[in-house]
Amino acid sequence: MTGLFKTRLQRHLREMAKYLRLVFNDFFVFALLFLMGGLGYGYSNMLKTLKTGYWWAPVVALLVLVIVAQIGRFATLIEDADRVFLLPKERAMHAYLVAARRYSQGLAQATQVIAVFLLAPFMSVTMAWPVLSLVELGLAQIILKDALLRLDLASAYQVTGQTRMNRWEFKWLLSIVVLAAGLWTLPLVAVGLALILDIAVAVWYAQHWQKQQIRWREQIKIEDNRMLGIYRFFNMFTEVPMLAGTIKRRRYLDGLFKLIKPRHDKFYLYLYSRGMVRGSEFSGLVVRLTVIGMLLLYFVRGEWLPVILAALFIYLIGFQLLPFFQQYEDIVFTHVYPILPAQRLKSFVTLITLILSVAALLLWLVVVVANPHLMTAGITLLVEVVEVWYLARIYTPQRLARSIENRA
């Protein structure tokens, strides 16, 4: 079973490496370096203004450490099919889960060490802690994280008649008690408490895992959520195929849909508009790009730069929306229902026009607010109108008509 985890881990790491290469491209690394430099500079400047003896200093330290202690989740790499295929191997899963916890330690503990390291200057300035105490506190933090991860491991098994022991309330409470004791008395007390906790969980776990069943469904859900979070992060930088997007009802927008009359020729407008708004994939894209564009336009000055930027963002939004046309290609009724492809195209063009117009209007309003020149605002409006018209009414139908023909 340890072998199975190793194979999965290799596959997982390969996948992560692939995405990380895309995320940490040259520009991003550059920006990140600047950001870190800036933050570091700001932090050191702030430290210079602080003195020893603030009552709130330990509270801040506690808050930071407690939050950091929650970072670094138990990565099991369990898959949905496991509850069928690995069910007969339930006892052997122990070795798998232990291996998974060992792997999870790596990133989690690195985070703890870095956090304590970063917090150390603050504590030595405001609380006048010697280096030894800081090291002891770091040790307590590491043991605490170890205990929390062990709690996650133990909670993979169901104990009859008991609620999950790794609920977030428990974890927060435990972290607060251990770290507060360390911060307000001696750091060694925190080390002691964390050790007691860790050993207690270990003993409890050793006693019950052989008798209990794994909470398959919950573990699968937890792991799915964990991966979803990672994919979401990557999705900000690149396309992630695993991310199907979530669907939200957004009932407050139902009034908007009422404007579309349920008539035969409006079939696709009805479908596309709801799909666009309730699915997060494309609507998220539009919202993100519009907001970024608005922010950028707010800070940008000049006669021509706002015009170019506004045009660029409308182009980006419009271009990224084109694949939405194929959204329902896999659904058999797209082909079986008696609706002419021309109507589908017409509905799509209407939708694109609508979305781009709203985005253009928002971008334009920012330009008007941010720029004193009437001239710039006027030209922006003109360019936007022409661009939306061309993109939605001319370019989109041409391009998509070709894709329809290719299929037929």
Added chain:
Amino acid sequence: MALEVSHVVGGYSQIPVLKDISFDVKDGELVGLIGLNGAGKSTTINHVIGLLTPHKGTITLNGVTIDQDSQAYKQQIAYIPETPVLYQELTLREHLEVTMMAYDLDHDQAWTTAHELLKTFRLDNKLDWFPANFSKGMKQKVMIVCAFLTQAKLFIIDEPFLGLDPLAVNDLLNLIEDRKKKGASILMSTHVLDTAQRYCDRFVLLHDGQVKTEGTLSELQAALPEAGESLNDIYLSMTKVDRA
């Protein structure tokens, strides 16, 4: 003659799965399409609903082919797939509405029918649910409700009996019976042979992309006298001949 499949050669790629098949479904008739996994049932259905284009041969529905007038052809068909297919972003209510729009049904009249159907299949309190919240059986019921909402002349039902509870199977059979009386035709593929035997008017036995035999149960019995009485026996003996 509602549906007429004549000398169709076809499949997903250039390699034909269907090797020259011909059969028909008359008005007010329920025809069972029977065959092993991979015999070509789904391929046949995909050709009839227009997802695939035959390499050779024609499929005519009340005198129109899909090439002549795709609207007139598709307008006459309601399809219930084997695996339910739903729009993830639409609620049950919106699925019904979309179906009404697609087939250009009269709104009020269609909703009256819809409410009856929803009640029959115990979905009437789930109008605002998303497909993600439905079980597989419920999704299948949604498909049935959407299909029987239409006034289609030909219903194409791909393996309807698996996954439905006995009550729903019974309700579906009643619906089929009712539409047959109104003159609609039904082409249904299934593996549940004893149900098929009781309800289908005629059978088309597909094997290895060919129509092995077709006809009513008594015709099949006459054609294969040594095979046995039931559709199950006839079907098994037919596949055995091929295996030997």
